[in-house]
Amino acid sequence: MQNILFFGNSLTAGYGLGNAAAQSFPALIGDKINALGLHYQIINAGLSGDTTTGGLSRLDHWLNKPIAVFVLELGINDIRKGTPPGLIAQNLQEIVNRVKNKYPEAKLVLLGMEVPLFLGGQVAIAFNAIYPKLAKDNQMAFVPFLLSGVAGVKHLNLWDRLHPSAEG
Known part of the structure; x- marks a missing residue:
């Protein structure tokens, strides 16, 4: 069985969901993969509040198991904390570099934020430009905006209006 590592923040972790282990988006993707009879283990390395700097500091721990697919979702907490977009881009690139160096055959997926x-x-312009450039430069599969169709839709978000509900 091969591993798919979802590496991100509260959006990946399933913050605020009644049963994050079953309702987070990595878990839901895992359900779809299992229904197709594919043999992958989903590893959810989401950490609420995490930044790209935090991600760099904890990445090596998560790369101890072989990775077939690496899904990256980080950066929005950085911009909320005032981290310059250039540093966010640099940190994301370093995360990608480390994964590529350790698992050169791994497929890479980038979940963008806006x-x-x-x-x-x-x-905002500089931040929004990070993800398409990173995906293109590294030939990563790319979802331009993870929260497309969910962000700003009241009934699809928790009370904080930042995190999707189970329905979202």
Whole structure:
């Protein structure tokens, strides 16, 4: 059985869900994979509140098991904390480099995030440009905006309006 490692923050961890082990998006993807009869083990390395710097510090622990697919979802907490987009991009690239160096045959997937332009002007523009460039430069499968169709839709989010509900 091969491993799919989901590496991210609260969105990956399933923050606020009644049963994150069953309702997080990695778990739901795992259910679909199992239904197709594919032989993959889902590893959820989501950590609420994590940043790209935090991700770098904990990455090696998660790379101890062979990885067939690496799914990266980090960066939104960095921008919320005022981390410059250049540093976010640098940290994400270093995460990708470490995975590629350890598992050169692994498939890489990037789950992008976006910040509305009215929240940050030039910072938002620079942040939103990180993910498409990173995906292209590293030939990664790419989901441009993980929360597409969910962000801003009240009934699909928890009370904090930042995290998806089970339905979202």
